Each structure stands twice: as structure tokens, then as C-alpha cells.
Amino acid sequence: EAYAAHRARRDALTRTVRDLGATPVASAPAYALPFPVPDTAAAVRLAAELEDRVAGVYSDLVRAAEGPLRQEAAVALREAAVRAGRWRGGSVAFPGLAERPGPTGS
DSSP states (O other): HHHHHHHHHHHHHHHHHHHHHHHOOOOSSSSOOOOOOOSSHHHHHHHHHHOOHHHHHHHHHHHHHHHHHHHHHHHHHHHHHHHHHHHSSSSSSTTTTOOOOOTTTO
């Protein structure tokens, strides 16, 4: 179900990029995993991590976009946050908003 949702979002984003006059960049053929995935528990952690990362990207789009595109990004952010919460077994206060260190590293 999550895979189908991601594919549908990818296709919609591809159309949006084209409609805006740009050329979408193809996905990489493979990605380095953020940690080893030797068992089911690690696979579940990976699923939550990937949804968190997707939520972060949609959060950036919410901040940068306007109108219908911003609304669509907010819906996608919410969907990714819900999926992450399901994988993790709980939600976070502000999904998609990563803690970023300040200029002094604090």
C-alpha cells in the first residue's frame, strides 16, 4: 500500500515538474542504506526512517510552494508522517521538520 502511494506521488510530481517547464531527474538505480538491515526489526526501522526523510522533503516543498502545490505538498507530508508513525508505533511532534544545528552547532 505504501509502495503504491509513493509511486503515485512520484508520478504526480513528475507531471508537476513537466507542467512547470522543467525536466524531472530520474531516480537513482540504487541507494546506500543508512544502516544494515539484517532482520525484520531493522526493516521496520528503515521504513520509518525513509518515511521521515520523505516527510522532510515534503516539508521543504510546503515552505517553498504556494497555492495548490503547497496544499498538495502538505497532504503528502501528512501521509508520510502517518506512515512513519505506523511503522514506528508512534508519531513525532512536528513531522518533516528535522532538528538543524545553528551556526554555532547548538
